[in-house]
Amino acid sequence: MEEVEVVVAHSQRATLRIGDVFLKVDGDPAHADLEVRAMAMAPIPTPAILWREPPALAIAAVPGKALGVLGEPSAASPAAWAAAGAAIRRLHDAPLPPWPGPRLEDVTAELDSECAWLLANAVLPAEVIRRNREIAEVALGPWKPVFIHGDLQITHVFVDGDEVTGVIDWSEAAPGDAMFDLATLTLGHEERLDDLLAGYGADADRDVIRAWWSLRSLVASHWLIEHGFDPDAPGCEFEVLRSRMQEP
Template sequence: MEEIEVVVAHSERATLRVGDMFLKIDADQTRTDVEVEAMALAPVPTPEILWRKPPVLALAALPGTALGRLGQPSSASSAAWAAAGAATRMLHDAPLPPWPGRSLDEIAARLDGECEWLVTNGVLPADLVTRNRRLAEAALRPWTAVFTHGDLQVAHVFVDGDEITGVIDWSEAGQGDALYDLAILTLGHEEHLGDVVAGYGTDVDLDLDLDVIRAWWSLRSLLAIRWLVEHGFDPSSPGCEVDVLRSRL
């Protein structure tokens, strides 16, 4: 019997590692449906699906290690970060998935609700929330939809040396803003934004698009904090969401 490692576990889903296999257990099978279809459509390396018996999805482990972790310095090379940018560009150039993403109105409404909750419950100072809410507005503009991963955080991108070996956790994939994926990939790792953009391509203008990427940093952090708190995670850990919001001031 292989030793079982609990990778993540909360009330919505759990991921276990058994040897070279990951078992993902999700209470919402719609998320698993999206993950399976997105991996089939994505033109980048993804984990091999070993079997699926709802509510369990079994995936083969990817070679290599995560590009980084939120709140920790990344030991990955600049070339690896550039490769992550190139892989993101391949995804964004692919045909759109057949299901829609979140609308601007949905995102704006949720942002308003989360900001109100953060202030009303004394989770964050009102001025910190207000300032970041104002910064986040730059992200709330029309965009040309592309195939987005939807949760492209550094822990979901695996590398071996300078090469991308795969991207995991596709349950949030859909049609969305290309700059959102770039923002989530560099959240808490601003020092690697130039590497990512270099790999992604020349149509990202740091002079024009950096404000939008920064806006997504604020917006993503504001939206994430309540969920993290309610599911047993600490967004105030060094380098994590609360520090990201403070760094915007």
Template sequence: MDEVEVVVAHSERATLRVGDVFLKVDADRARVDVEVRAMALAPVPTPKVLWREPPVLAIAAVPGTALGRLGEPSTSSPAAWAAAGAAIRKLHDAPLPPWRGRRRRDPAELAAELDGECEALVRNGVLPAGLVTRNRRVAEAALRPWTEVFTHGDLQSDHVFVAHDRVTGIIDWSEAGRGDALFDLATLTLGHEEHLGDVAAGYGTGVDLDVIRAWWSLRSLLGVRWLVEHGFDPFAPGCEVDVLKSRM
């Protein structure tokens, strides 16, 4: 292998690929601890841990291709999306992990954070007031009590790998813990609304589509400024700002 690919890099962490090995560099040891423990407990395909030398974690590449990517049309079949839904149901039905999710907040705390972020988005001219106000109303449906399950916590479509309409691996478990099942499903389908029905069919019962759509708005509102500040572009076609506009 004569080159190193930078998969993602920002002030919190970086991931490099060298051949079939991924090197995850993270100064937050607790976050890496969670990733290793979650992969060991999750009843779904996960990457093999090759070695760990803090702050570096080396894991093997998983076979297959990413289910989708935010901002791009997915080339995966409806059956592959349904298989992803079934795999996530298996995770959510597993025994709870013995730690709290890093993203875990009660509805009141989450509402306060959301209101502060909405105010900042408008005050700083990041997004129009009407767009923020509309999506804040949509997001309200996600601010309700939920039964905790074993969640991935950052289940983006490019963290799920598939081949021949089956899930071959789910990566990036650093946000795993106890959380809201519908948050995982919303994260998976963010920007891929056309596959929400496929995922719901594979997942089975307990899917409230209005709450999933609310999580799309909530996650996007909370993420826009962070993404800009860390070198990502939420204004790119099909990404977070377009998700917010679709709720109008």
């Protein structure tokens, strides 16, 4: 009998693994609708859909292993990171998905709201929040929308040797800022940015990527705390925010 592994579980959704099958259960069926559509459009390897019975979606495991995990050094080779960069570039060069993406004004409003919550609850020193809010401003300029994954965490990109074998969890895919995907993948792994961009291309804006590191960490921390995750774990969001204080 196969063991049931809880990959992630919180009040909004849960993902279970049973052998080579991942079962995703989401309270909002629109997330699965979008995920299925995005995977069909993406020009890079994605998991095979086995069946769908709302609110559940079953997908096949992809070969290989994740590029890394947040809070630990990535064991993947520079060539594997470059391959991930090349795959992301193919995604960003693909036709836009036909649904709306994040609006700049909504991103700005969420950032301000989350910074206010962090300050009110004193979960970080005020100067850390202020400095990162200042850095995040660089990401709030107009962007040219591209097809982004939208939640390109390091655990969502799988490699086998130096080859990308699959990218999972597409429920946040939308038109958006290309630098957001690059920042999400390298969050907490800033030392691998050069390897990633070797495959992506030299036209990436490093200042905007750094700004998204701050912005994403500021915005995500409240949600993580409320859902039982620890943004203060080694290598995670609070460490990312504190590390910005060392920059000029």
